[in-house]
Amino acid sequence: MAGARPTVTDASPDSSHRAGYWLDDLVVRGLDDLRPRAALTSSARFDVCLIGGGLTALWTAYALMRADPTLRIAVLEREFSGFGASGRNGGWCSALFPQSAASIEREHGYEQAVAMRRAMLDTVDEVGRVTAREGIDCDFVKGGSVTFARSDSQRELAVAEVDDARRFGVDALEYWDESTVGARFAATGLDGRAPDAVFDPSCARVHPAKLVRGLARVVEELGVSVFEQTEVVDWSAGRVRFRSLDGSDSEGMVSARHVIVATEGYGASLPRVRRRILPLYSLMIATEPLPDDVWDEIGLAHGTTFSDFRHLLVYGQRTADNRFAFGGRGASYHWGSALDPAFEQVEAVFGRLRAALSELFPAISGARITHRWGGPLGVARDWNATASYNPKTGVGFAGAYVGDGLSTTNLAGRTMADLVRGVQSSLTDLPWVNHRSPLWEPEPLRYLGANLGVLGMRFSDAEERLTGRTSLLARAVGGLTGH
Template sequence: MSFWLDDLVERGIDELRPREALSANARFDVALVGGGLTALWTAYELSRADPSLSIAVLERDIAGFGASGRNGGWCSALFPKSAGALERGHGFDAAVAMRRAMVDTVDEVGRVTAREGIDCDFERGGTLVFARDEVQRGSARADVAEAARFGVDRLEYRDERAVGATSGATALDGGPPAAVFDPACARVHPAKLVRGLARVVEARGVSIFERTEVLDWSAGRVRFRTVDGNDADGTIVARHVIVATEGYGPRLPRVRRRILPLYSLMIATEPLPDSVWDEIGIAHGQTFSDYRHLLIYGQRTADNRFAFGGRGANYHWGSAVDPAFERVDQVFEHLHTALRDLFPAVGEARVTHRWGGPLGVARDWCATASYNPKTGVGFAGGYVGDGLSTTNLAGRTMTDLVLGVDSELTRLPWANHRSPLWEPEPLRYVGANLGILGMTVADAEERLTGRPSLIARATARLTGH
């Protein structure tokens, strides 16, 4: 399991015992496919907007089994498609509205968790993105200037002197790095969040059926089977069917090429003494990353561990999803090395947990919350790893779409957005893995040439930038 889910069991917070499966035909107003944050936030918002609705959540394993219970714990304002790309496609005002919605969502998650008594270690400490050589410092300054142009994000550039006075992070060219500080991010314990939210929606009358695998759906119907040993199957009749399966979606024939499952892996260290954290310079509530192209991300957990992850695992033929893909020793070693390289004070701290899983990537790297009122079918996802907070926005947006409410949320550029399909194999396999390799090569290219990577520039439009 992820550190997060394991921690719930170790602390006696949650035994992770599966809820009862759905074992007979049933009728609901709303059927939500998937038991992660997207489905649970949608169930929460729908149940508040119209308490008379009967709502069912269908999950193959347990609520929070997927990315919602194993991510990096960033409740951030990040959206997979950049503001510049949104501006090119939808105009300046739409890009500003999307940025404002994402920044507001960070605070909304904090408000709801406080109101509902969900103890998920929510602490809004912002995020530091280190710029570790001159090329990265140029990227950092450009990001701050771009944010100022849209006037929403309050990014702050911190030079080497400022970072060196407070942080033990290292630069690639000697001395301390520079950094960009973004206040719109909170540290959370993702498993506490998703499991706590599941309990809240259950208390509101939402039915959560675990060990219930959805096989297919159509307008007004969801076909399922149980995986609890009884092997029963049946059909739910529902006015509204919302699909929220993210990286596991390609298992379903109607998703298949709509989402590409890309694996992201993580490690967690043993708890570190406060004296070490004082040297490292990452405060409680802060998350961190840097400006390399092959993404890394991390946080200081509430119990003083590093939870640290990144990309680098290969895409698998035919959008295959398999537990065997969650453990790649080469990637785990890369992550451990990258962590010690960035923060030498980590020293020989023991890695206690290693885990991973798929996240969902749309072909144009643009997440969506979409709903067709003619069929009653909705789809939300494609977060590319930026879903912990975006799922909350999805739940609120989907609620307005389902109920036919014309609102600021339903007019956002991601609402009812339809991404193109991914290419068929072998093009998908070759392209996805070349993209992963390209980011590794781009980092090496910049270190060698001291100039922005031509490879990264060539692929930027393919990754939502």
């Protein structure tokens, strides 16, 4: 995937374009040709070696260099920085966390649940502060998120979410009734009424590729060595074995006191990660830019993200150049945690995304889809993310964000920096720190369970649409996903 890519003018089934809108936008605007940085071609010694070139590794490198500029830090990336989920996601810098506050409370107590919520809220603002300070122009606008409740069963979920947030007293969620929503948005319900909605002010719209590529530039300027086209083959305490993919066929070893694994969904292809992470594909579409009068009719301002309370998750935003970028779940898990570019193009899922967006906002039903893309996100067996570090071995692991990683990676990076330096702080005391999820089951149980979960969410939405009542199946599956 080296070098520039052609822009997509027609997202036809024959399109071989993989970058998606975000990375393609950098190329088209002449902001970045995505040419890989030089590979590491000989053995070397560093203080810290970060495996993976996405936001987790880059935020960790940034926090470490800000705390101790004398550190020698290497980032090893197989493709280029931002190739994976960090450059392909929905662009929500939100306070969402994979494990709900209620679930954290059950496991760790009320105060820890509150502390985790406060940390996530601050993280949204921290991303804004850092990008402004470092001159990273990533279209960061904190306009909040609107989650539409489009049926009585969805309204029940919306009311419960607001009530739960009030109990913890941290999130400032607002419940908007149908008259409020109808006055602001041209959004449709499923029952002939305007939707209700929950508004969460703690979310910002972001251009993820601008963020990750800008952060890579910043850490390099701080003195971090970012090696791309460098495939990590294996690691152990103090050592990382690599192979260069620049044509030199070089192999070597990085010696480092601290080794941090930050590969997210792609880690499933590595023997030492394998069953710790399940790669689940999420897919996205982007429309052509829409005229201002259409946006005035829809009512979605710049900086405001949106979703609804269906069980098979969807997410969207208005981009800085006036497109819809809209994505969701629904792609199948593949046997043996397989990863393949072909899994990023699933016609049925793209069709459902287009239909869902047009149904929610009928004003865009004739809009052309210009980009279709996807990629794997990382899911732990108990749906819990972690920032973990073993001071005895010097090996750390951060990830399993289940799609909530654009902001959580920043919290992970700051936390890992404290763990690596042996500093006890409010971050290292958070309940997700050093959490160890159980392993995923071996095949065929993993295959059956993961795909039944996806199908269960789809059937739950169909059940609720048909009956108008909250799905019992959805409640059962929700208990398995950290909620």
